Amino acid sequence: MPTLRKIPLTIISGFLGSGKTSLLNHLLTQADGRRITAMVNDFGALNIDAELIAEKHGNQIALTNGCVCCSIGDDLMRTFIEVMQQDPLPEHIIIEASGVAEPTRIAGFASVDPQMRLDGIVTLVDASAHHLHSKDPHLADNYAKQIAAAHLLVISKTDLADAETLATLRDELRAAYPQVPLAETMHGHMPIDAVLGLNADAPHDLPSGPPSGPMDHNFVQWAGHLSPVPRHEVIKRLETLRPHVLRAKGILTDCDGAYVIHYAAGRVEIEPFDGDASGHFVLIGTPALPDNEALAQLF
């Protein structure tokens, strides 16, 4: 069996009203067996259907799909303590950060928790209000920090901005953060695998052959089968695909044995794998990823 695995922490950051709750809502409906704990500011805003609520006590709501929502109530530390007392522990923790939170501060909790690791910071940029937020007299610096901290930038509410505004915003973000993957969403719709990774903490469940091709019009997926390959070599190849690859995961082998590699927007996590490595390897990226043939060539 795998050794004690660390729970990945994903931080969703962005200005008040940038669509964090919609995204979170959408992720929870796609949980499909993943036990996600979501730390949120306001249950009410989540708008959870009454029939999806299994149990409610104190500041935690258990959902029928195995996920749990915890209200932060301005006490992040207390909420983390409570979440890490859950039995069983969650498979993934998502925090909906407040509109003024510095995501790197929140990430610090994972740095000092023996059972947690930072999976990534996702920052939403509201296409319809970027021009206001970036000039807010009191919050512009904070807003810039949230964007700078992101491992994945998501332009949200694309339906509320005209084409020209959207194009300018894209160019601005690409120029400022050339290494950070840039995705787009409306109404918080994003594939869960693109945000949280491929069933992040169940390596043996990696699907043997997910379809390659578009997931929805904003994301593409590619799956391949890799013969034994040194881990540093895989990282090197992935780096050539930045910023277009959001997530990658493989169960591979090299001369040191079988390993699982998780790649999330430049952040690499490698752990030993007990058992025979299947060689399965899956990538999720933006439509700007090279085509299937080129990817097959690369790997």
Next chain:
Amino acid sequence: MSIIYQAKSIRTMNPHLPHATHIAVRDGHILAVGTKDDMDGWQAAWGPLELNTDFATRSLLPGFIEGHSHMMEGMFWDYHYVGFYDREGPDGTVWPGLKSIDEVVAKLKEIQANRKDKDAPLLAWGFDPIYFTDRRMNDADLDSVSTDCAVIVLHASLHILNANNFVMEAADVKGADNSEFIRRDENGKPTGEFLGQLGFYMAMRTTGINLLAIASSPETLVNFANVARQTGVTTATDLVNPMPEGSEKPMRETIDADDFPMRLVVAFQGNSKEPDEAVARMQELQESNSDKLRFSLIKMVADGSIQGFSARLKWPHYYNGAENGLWYIEPERLGEYLKAYTKAGMQVHVHTNGDECTEVALDKIEEALRAHPWPDHRHTLQHCQMATRAHFKRMKSLGVGVNLFSNHLYYWGDAHINITMGPERAARLDDAGGALAEGVPLAIHSDAPVTALAPLFTAWCAVNRRSSGGVTLGNGTQNISVEEALYAITMGAAYSLKMENEVGSLETGKRADIAILAEDPIDVGAEGLKDISVIGTMLGGIVHLNQGRD
């Protein structure tokens, strides 16, 4: 039964009779104040008054009111104090100050050598590195105490802690996540120093000590009251408490006990719930109000601290070039909460440290008042350390009061001049003189346990404005007189809590809450204020004496 207490002097804070020698107490209240002859007139209708001369050589003042403290002050006394100054525990034990890092480490070694369970976590608190400028404490210091158990030293500011490698290994402190809240040496190796809540979190996750449960336990509350009582306090605040469902009942049981020596005003953590639910919860809490326990305030925290570089400052921000601080709540959300509470008639105390934050808080209060006019809301800015005269003028127009963090002048005054604010802005740090000149209702505070709880010391800070490095902040216009400072720690604070009709001055009909002092602070004057010995207190007519004072 009525008792007349004779004193050497009584400073009443009542402008109609500022000075007296006798005070009559009946049924927990003040029957009369004046001379012996004034007392005698009451006997015809109220029966014989018994004369008590226990305090005939003492000076009596209204019991002091600490308008901004936290009951957390009581939580650390089961652990080991390693601060720079002598500090008196709730049982009257004096913990001697330690004057160097080596002394702190030697003390910890001694504790470790003498304790039975050498594997239990060793927790110390009150460490204050501002006095040790030659070097910082590191993991090697604490590894020298033990490598086989957790050794953790909390700083006095509560914003930082040091840990040994036993703790860092247990926490599996990750090198990859280059958190700016983990201090590192030039090679990138963590030095054992953790900033912000991270340290507390790590300490709890690795030792199993639930500091959150301890912080709200009855023992902590009792310790807090006893520490406060020893400094002459009869009413204190717990200025932010999330009050989880059901927590009010045990709290009230503890506080209503006759031997609990203090009144407590609890400020409900304003954004621990959504506005509607929070208003409902506050109404529910108020059903538990008693003579000694009050749920009457809402606390909102809007930014961080100046010395932690997390306060929001107006341009040009920090003197040393550090980037501007943090909002602890979206200004827009602060506005929503202020509107909800103002509409519900609930008084809000807003924590604002930096001047940008003060300005935004005033904007939001103004918006709330335009939506829901309320002439005597008495919303108050807490800390409000960088307010300008312009801010005070605006506070006056809006009916907003201020509770300034005067202890900062002493503890961090030098840092504010040299590092955070620079000399010009540091001159106006905690400008009590400016607040009074502009007509803003004034209180001053310690923010215990961040700094030591002792209203006479806080008064001394506001009067003298002298830093621990011996520098005087400002040009004299910011200082207040001894009389004004004494008013601020009694009636000023009472007013900020809407308790001025009950406590804060010694006059007929008010509660018999009294600070019993060895000397008259007005005779002692500015320099000696902080050194006046507190003999004890009277709370609702019940005397609580400090041990070994004269």
